[in-house]
Amino acid sequence: MNRRTNISKIGISISIVVLMLVSSTLSVAVAESNIKNSVKGYDKGVSWQPVVPLKKVTFVNFDENSYLDDYSYLAAVPTTVFYDKTNGRLFSHPLLFYQDPYPVKENREKSLNARQGIDYFMEDWMSYCNGKLDGLTLINVPESKVKRWSAREVAEIEGDDPYEIAAEIALNDWSYSDKAVVAVVKEEFEKPHEATSGEIKGVFSFREVEKLSFELPKTNHIDPQYKEFNVPEGYKLIKVRSWYPCFYFGISPPIPGFENVINMTIPPGDRDLQLYCRYNGGWMETKMTISWNAKSGMDKDKTETYVYKSGRWRLGLTDTPTKSPLSVISNIKSSEKIRETSAEPQVHRSLLGILRFGRYSSIFDVLKNLKKTMYQVDVEMYPGIDIEIPDLPTFGVRNATFTLTWGTPNVKLGFSLIGPGGEEITWAKNESSEGKQEIHVEQLGECLPNEHYILSIYALEEGHGSTDFKITYSWEQKYSREEGDCLASATEGAVFASVLNAPLLYVSPDAVPHATINTFYKLGVKNVYLINLGGHASSKVLEELKGVAKVKCFNDYREVYDEIRGCTGRNDVIFTTIDPWTYWYVGALKPAGETKGALFIGPAAYIAAHHGSPVIIVDNHPELSKAVVYHTDFWRKYPNGIDEFPTVACMHLTGTKVYDFLEDLGFDEEGLETMITVAGQFDIGLPWDRVFTGRAKPGRFLGSPTDVSVWGSRTVFYPALIFENPALKGPVKLINGSASIRRFPWWSSLGLKIVKKSQEEEFTYPVLDMLVCYDHRFNERASKYFGFKYKCADGSIPGESCSDFGSPIDAGVNEKFLGEPGASMPDLSGSEVQPFYLRKAGYSPVFSTNFDAVMQNLNRGVIMWLINTHGGPFDGGMLMFWDPQGDAPIGYPSIPGTGAKKEINPWRGYEWLLGSTEEPDTMTADIHGVIPALLGNPYRDGLLRTAFDWAPAKKPILDKISDLLARLPIIKSFTPEWLKDPNDYYDGVICTVFLTRLFTGWYNGTQTDENLDNLHSCGVSSVACLPAGKYLHLSLVRHGFVFQIMDPWGTSWYSDVWQNMIPRGIALGKTIGETFTEGLSKVGILYITEPPQWWWDLWENVCLFGDPDLRVWVPGTDFSDKNHWEQKDVQPLRYDSNAYVDGHMLFGAKVYPHERQPLPLMQLIIIAALIIILIVGAAVLIAKSRKRVKGKKKK
Known part of the structure; x- marks a missing residue:
């Protein structure tokens, strides 16, 4: 013992x-947090946990030429959003890139002035913070530049070393921390000088062009007719044309706006084509045509497609005579490039280029077709071969060029670049080219094992014998794998550190900087989570870290993704790229250049941290880097939204591959995933966002990295900042539109009576509903005129179906015109349905159509702006407004003496001939002929059919006669139906083609920008064609719009379906992503759902910009309280200099109780x-x- x-x-x-x-290494026992657990934060934002706002801001100086700002921003992410695991809440404040105002010398440079957005955001944030911040952290931003934003405490961090900056950031925020996240990064990367080139020679043997023709009857129906055919092996290009024997007559004066003013076809027809092939056991839609033949001409339904697979193919034909007017422009451009696919006799005559007339086929065939119209469909299949490119692109390949040359000058060849997933990325089919075709793409993605890029060579016309050909190709590697891995390590590290409430520090692959080691000791770090993606850290670095703390190393992407998701339980998908921001100029409609180091990884990490999900960098995964090529190349080549539309097959094939990858990683769970892409529009193309709709809830943040940093913070703090909108501060005086009626003598200004003037009125919780072009009682009345009712892609019929619309909120939506008090799907009638649902949500709709009134209302304060008008891509993006006085810089003339001239700001637009706000739909696009139009008889077709919007829908005298005849007991029994029914000649669309647009004018993005102030987190939903991605769009982002629903392409008339559902879904408590996806799923193609939803309408590729998890504030709670909260629920944390969460000092660290010395x-x-x-x-x-x-x- x-x-x-x-x-x-x-x-x-x-x-x-x-x-x-x-003894110096012993820790002092400290409680996990001294902030009361009664401080819960708001839980109706986009974040994965309730958010407790801090009255702080962190600014990082934006530097487009280096990665220093990106590393600094990422290191600041866990200081600006971090998780209190004990109490289940996030503490957060805005993290912004700082920029000085851009020295704009000409209007086109306004797209580069991101400072505008900073100022508007800070105006709202300072107001929320009662005029003074509790803390302001400046990273390489001089305090003198931010004096306007007063703060209790200012912390300045300066330096040009990312390791030291990260250390200073950590020591500024943490008093102690048992854990730290460390990312392996480099300040500078040696750029690869790898260039790949190759040459392939071969012989192209011509084969007979396979031809087939068939007939399908005219039905005037939306349901497709199908015809199957077989594509033999050895054929790589299909050309399809739909036509029919007819006479035609056209007038096209050389006056802007009057092109194709009359374009008659006898007999008339308006069909569309869809092509399908059997692919992976099912039908895959590949290509389609969509053209308003009644306006653009008979011979416009032509297209061609790559043969994705030989064997069974199918052609669908729909016969729907209504389209977006923009379809006229687009199909003219694309179809004119395609050769005729048949040799029927044609006669074409022209007089001074103004009058055009002629016929297709023989006179006998035309006369026979007058009795029963039959559509002809010609299919031609051209021989070709697929050539596998033996070289494989490495990581970070850019600037790829492929050239095809051949020896026989009198033959025509084309070729397509086929991606590893089978998609046709791009093509060269210049038939005027002699002996040479060339393809250029900005980037190529990596291939998986057994994958290659393919060049498909095909004949463009008949040929005989054979010809030698040569393919040359080249590309260069711009980024190394190490660069991609290090940037990803820092990005994932930022999100992981946010989840752990730990500092993010950096090491290089070869050394542990002293600043990093010293921070470990200062904070008492015991556990290091090393993000070493790609395994670039040396053994020396690993041993040195292990000498300081216990190290857990993440070398694999899946490991770190799983770790983050394991902590949060979330499966949101956040995409971004390491491709630096590609800037562009106002109105240029093309990329202007690429910055050296302006990355989106920082703002993406901030957004991802709030979603509790990792950032997925598309460049760093072969499955994604190859899939994104099509989308980016397409948008770089066709950014105006008119020249080409996304190819259905390419969207399906690339989107499917992306989801295979996500499923393998475990992101594809039950329900629709939240998906956010953070990238410039030319760095990840806009088709990328649309392809995932229906399988996910996609959203996009675009602009510059500075724009996105501001937009992301506005989104995160929307529940708080929406109360800075004047619309939530009490009644707002807004300009409400006038109301008018028609009375005897009906015509001219004497017939129009203004029964309510446009004037200032007080509104509570206003939403601005701008109604210039919109559908009106479409299925109820226009179905009689066109001969069919619109049916949605899911089979529901507006005005009738109730499967998805049986809720109490829908009760009475069709009662006004259909007399049905029950709950059913609303008709296509935007000016009636949108206000109906807005009021159900507790909003007060305010109506204006004039530019000045709309701008004033927006500036005074509204919660949302619903845009129902025409749009355009040119001059920075354009919108059409009511403009009877001709104030717009570009506009249509007004007709003196007409009533519309005196109504400056009607509450909804109308058609000037006999129109009023009471009955706006008075001029019809003629498809039946002059005599039927004058009589009002849609059941007979005359010879002179113009497709021009001149036909009178409202006929006051004839209407009174009809009313009288319908009442007479005997006479009414033999009175024709068309004479008894005064409601059968309405086309259901306000402002359709040209004449109905008189009294309107266009304003572009710059003019809109100059007339707007701070919009205070307003939201916008627009059915206008083509403004997305233009300066108009970017300007709205900078002025404070928190979400935008906009179309990069043309939009069909049926967008009214989803636009009506936006206020409905919000009232029902759905997020903006949920309600947008639900609405678009009714009218558009769903490219990658299981199974896909194929559809004939290619003009519904609308996109949501912003966070799909955003909840738009509603005042009413009758149908749901999910989108309602009170101002008291979103108050910031009260200042306490000693407040902390597990060593994280919310207002700056002063002491380090766990400090130890080596x-x-x-x-x-x-x-x-x-x-x-x-x-x-x-x-x-x-x-x-x-x-x-x-x-x-x-x-």
């Missing part, structure tokens, strides 16, 4: 000495010697003790 006691005494003595020597060498020697002595001494004592025990046993 004495021996044991001695051993114990020795051990205790030595231990005391050792503890005395290392032990000096002599101290380490003494400790080691004492330990050795203890071990040896204990061993000797134990040995002696055992000998004595044995001696006693012998005795």
Whole structure:
């Protein structure tokens, strides 16, 4: 016993000495947080946990030429959004890139002035913070530049070393931390000088062009007719044309706006084509035509497609005579490039280029077709071969060129670049080119094992024999794998650190900087999570880190994704790219140049941290880098939204591959994933956002990295900032539109009576509903005129179906015109339905159509802006407004003496001939002929059909006669139906083609920008064609619009379906992503749902810009309280200089109670010697003790 006691005494003595020597490393016990758990934060934002706002801002100086700002921003992410695991809440404040105002010298440079957005956001944030911040952190931003934003505490961090900046950021925020996230990064990367080139020679053998023709009857119906055919092996290009025997007559004066003013076809027809092939066991839609033939001409339904697979193909034909007017422009451009696919006799005559007339086919065939119209469909299949490119693109390939040359000059060849997923990325089919075609793409993605890029070469016309050909190709590597991995390590590290509430520090692949080591000791770090994607850290770095703390290393992307998701339980998908921002100029409709180092990874990480999900960098995964090529190349080549529309097959094939990848990673769970892409529009093309609709809830943040940083913060704090909108601060005086009626003598200005003037009125919780072009009682009345009712892609019929619309909120939506008080799907009648649902949500709709009134209303304060008008892509994006006085810079003339001239701001637009706000739809696009139009008989077709919007829908005298005849007991029995029914000659669309647009004018993006102030987190939903991605769009973002629903392409008349559903969904408590996706799914193609939803309408590729999880605030709670909260629910945390969460000091660290010092060498020697002595001494004592025990046993 004495021996044991001695051993114990020795051990205790030595231990005391050792503890005395290392006493500086002992931790002081501190509580996890001193913030009351009653501080819950708001839970109706986009974040994965409730958010407690801090009255702080962190600015990082934006530097487009280096990665220093990106590393600094990422290191600041866990200081601006971090998780309190004990109490289940996030603490957060805005993290913004800082920029000085851009020195704009000409209007086109306004797209580069991101400072505008900073100023408007800070105006709202400072107001929310009662005029003074509790803290302002400036990273490489001089305090003198931000004096206008007063703060209690200002922390300045300066430097040009990302390792030191990250360390300073950590020490500014943390008093202590047991853990730290460390990312392996480099300040500068050696750019690869790898260039790949190659040459392939071969012989192209011509084969007979396979031709087939068939007939399909005219039906005037939306349901398709199908015809199957077979594509033999060895054919790579299909050309399809739909036409029919007819006479035509056209007038096209050389006056802007009057092109194709009359375009008659006898007999008339308006069909569209859809092509499908059997692919992976099902039908895949590949290409389609969509053209308003009644306006653009008979011979416009032509298209061509790559043969994705030989064998069974199918052609669908729909016979729907209504389209977006923009379809006229688009199909003229694309179809004119396609050769005729048949050799029927044609006669074409022209007089001075103004009068055009002629016929297709023989006179006998035309006359026969007058009795029963039959559509002809010609299919031609051209031979071709697929050539596999033997070289494989490496990581970061850019600037790829492919050239095809051939030896026989009188033959025509084309070729397409086929991606590893089978998609036709792009093509060269210049038939005027002699002996040469060329393809250029900005980037190529990596291939998986057994994958290659393919060049498909095909004949463009008949040919015989064979010809030699040569393919040359080249590309260069711009980024190294190491660069991609290091940027990803920092990005994932930022999100992971946010989740752990730990600082983010950096090491290089070869060394651990002193600043990083010192921070470990200062904070008392015991556990290091090393984000070392790609495994670039040296063994020396690993050993040095292990000498300081316990290290858990993440070398694999899946590991770090799983770790983050394991902490949060979220599967949101956040995409971004390491491609630097590609800037552009106002009105240029093309990229202007690429910055050297302006990345989106920082703002993407901030958004991802709020969603509790990792950032997926598309460049770093072969599955994504190859899929994104089509989308980006397409948008770079066709950014005006008119020249080409996304190819259905390419959208399907690339989107499917992306979701295969997400499913493999475990992101594809039950329900629709939240998906956000953070990138410039020319860095990841806009078709990318549309392809995922229906399988996910996609949203996009675009602009510059500075724009996105501001927009992201506005989104995160929307629940708080929406109360800075004047619309929530009490009644707002807004300009409400006038109301008018028609009375005897009906015509001219004498017939229009304004029964309510446009004037200022007070509104509570206003939403601005701008109604210039919109659908009106479409299925109820226009169905009689067109001969069909619109049916949605899911089979529901507006005005009738109730499967999705049987809720109490829908009760009475069709009662006004259909007399149905029950709940059913609303008709296509935007000016009636949108206000109906807005009022159900508790909003007060305000109506204006004049530009000045609309701008004033927006500036005074509204919660949302619903845009129902025409749009255009040119001059920075354009919108059409009511403009009877001709104030717009570009507009249509007004007709003197007409009533519309005196109504400056009607509450809804109307058609000037006999129109009023009471009955806006008075001029019809003629499809039946002059005599039927004058009589109002849609059941007979005359010879002179113009498709021009001159036909009178409203006929006051004839209407009274009809009303009288319908009442007479005997006469009504033999009175024709068309004469008894005064509601059968309405086309259901306000402002359709040209004449109905008189009294309107266009304003562009710059003019809109100059007339707007701070819009205070308003939202916008627009059915206008083509403004997305233009300066008009970017300007709305900078002025404070928190979400935008906009179309990069043309939009069909049937957008009214989803536009009506926006206020309905919000009232029902749905997020903006949920209600947008639900609405668009009714009218558009769903490219990658299981199964896909193929559809004939290509003009519904609208996109949501912003966060799909955003909840738009509603005042009413009759149908749901999910989108309602009170101002008291979103108050910021009260200032307390000592407030902390697990060592994270919310308002700046001053002391470091867990600080320890690295032990000096002599101290380490003494400790080691004492330990050795203890071990040896204990061993000797134990040995002696055992000998004595044995001696006693012998005795």
